[in-house]
Amino acid sequence: MRTDRRSVLKLGAGLLLSHWVRAQRASWPEPPVLRAQEGRLLLELPAAPTRLKVAGREALLWTYGGSFPGPTLRVRPGDEVRLTLVNRLPEATNLHWHGLPIPPKVDDPFREIPKGEAWTYAFTVPKELAGTFWYHPHLHGKVAPQLFAGLAGALVVESPLDRLPELQEAEEHLLVLKDLALENGQPAPHTPMDWVNGKEGDLVLVNGALRPTLQAQKATLRLRLLNAANARYFRLRLEDHPLYLIAADGGFLEEPYELEELLLAPGERAEVLVRFRKEGAFRLLLLPYERGVHAMPMAHGMHGMAPADQEEPLLTLVAPQNPKPLPLPLRLARLPRLEKPQATWRLVFGEDMMAGRFFINGQAFDPKRVDLRGQQGQLILLEVENGGDMDHPFHLHTHPFQVLSLGGKPFPHRAWKDTVNLKAKEVARLLVPLGLPGRTVFHCHIVEHEDRGMMGVLEVG
Ligand SMILES: [Cu+2]
Structure with a gap:
């Protein structure tokens, strides 16, 4: 070219x-x-x-x-x-x-x-x-x-759909959520424990800034949130306001879905509308989240869970004067109903904390091995089980899926996803239409776990 x-x-x-x-x-x-x-x-x-x-x-x-x-x-x-x-x-x-x-x-x-x-x-x-x-x-x-x-x-x-009046008139911003730890002016190196738990940093940043303030010009905000952290989960709540989820990882929902809290695992994205009800400054709070990390897995066996942090402000939104938010959009995307899967596949996440190794179906990643084989156009029911003691966000490349159920409960809304979090012992049931042919991967998006073996190969012919 x-x-x-x-x-x-x-x-x-x-x-x-x-x-x-x-x-x-x-x-x-x-x-x-x-x-x-x-x-x-x-x-x-x-x-x-x-x-x-x-x-x-x-x-x-x-x-x-x-x-x-x-x-x-x-x-x-x-x-x-x-x-x-x-x-x-x-x-x-x-x-x-x-x-x-x-x-x-x-x-x-x-x-x-x-x-x-x-x-x-x-x-x-x-x-x-x-x-x-x-x-x-x-x-x-x-x-x-x-x-x-x-x-x-x-x-x-x-x-x-961005041209729907209820979206076009909103004020749009991107929020890249990412933590960092510095040591001698450089990103802190991984400790052996970081390779087990996934590395978190003490600087919890939004677009690279610590606790920034957004002075809104309009009464409705459209926020695109991306969790680009290695291992930190972002459990978020906005003071005095609900969040209206309009899009998940792979695009729009069918209609807005009201949330008191939003949880974003590593790799996940969400788009939310904020509708200011009054003037003032409102903090987007980072709430504690227990993901099953171990305090001392290497030296002395399991010493129980690390203490959960306190809630802390992530950023501040300042509403404009006398805010009059836009109405919510009634309809967003039309998403296909996926029915009658032709095959069922099962994946089980496993951990060896002492060795700092991670597995899928008992095996560590091998680029030369094909773990799952399918045909373009097939609809697969993919059951992913977290057999470990920590949360693991499952991510599949190339082939977006819909979540049927998570932890035994029906998923609350239809959406295209590529990353879904599994708490310890949970099962996710996913419907995956196999798309473009070729060899690709699926893995845990706590990237330390992926680097240490929790990844497999999918080949679509
Ligand atoms: Cu993991």
Whole structure:
């Protein structure tokens, strides 16, 4: 494919850093946005060590395009994306297009881009797709340190439904939720315990900022939330206001679903509407969440659970004067009813805490082994059981699914998902229409667990 050199966006550190510095001065930070022009997004994106200021401290992170989080890519169905990842990291990496139903040959978790080399990802954004997706490294064994070091960015697929008056008139923002721990100005290295529990950081950041404030101009907000953390769960509640869920991982629900709390496991996304009922400042609170992490699994056996943290503010929303929120949209997407699965597959998550190894159906990941085989067009009932003592978010590449039931209860709304959290001993029943052919993977999205074996291979012919 020929590339028009002049139209390629080259993300030298300069362009994005200047953009970022400006954004940091404003009270509300948001990653720089790169938008497709005339149906094409042509982009050279370096992954490189980058000096930044994070939460008032100097830090050397690993970034995409010089910003933390990486630039937000905004595209529409049918757009052509041609992104060249330039690896300026001191080790190999690659890219995963989390949630996009694109060919596994393109979104290839088995590909390795050596240091100093580049690789071009070229694909067409699928028709009928809309929602909040993301990109991050997926090189087995290295995902956890690379993601923790800062390598993550959002990809927004716009939709004709965005033009519904109740959505178009809303004020839209992206919230990349990601934690970080710094040691000597660099991302703290993984301890042996981090490789068991999944690494969490003491800096809980929104778009790379600590406890930012958003001064809303409008009385209705549309927030796109992405949990881009390695292992931290975001259980969220907004003071004095419910949240109206309008989209899950893979796009719109059929109608808004009112929530008192929103739980986002690593890898998950949600879009919510906030409708201000009164003037004032309202904190989005991060509530404690017990995910079964172990305090001392290595040295002295199980010492019980780590104490749950107290609730703390994640960010503050300031309502405009005399707010008059928009009505809720009555109808959103029409989603297919999936019925009569042709096969049932079963996956069981397993843990060996003492060894720090993780399994699916008793086996650690082997890229040369195919664990599940199916045919394009088949509808699969996939039962995933968490046989472990910790929560594990199940993620499947390439093939979005609908959740039939979780923990024995029917799922409360129809939605396209690609990541679903399982508490200890829970079973999720998923309906998976097998889509594009090729070899892809499924795994736990606590990326330390994936790096330490909790991943398998699905081949669709
Ligand atoms: Cu896990």
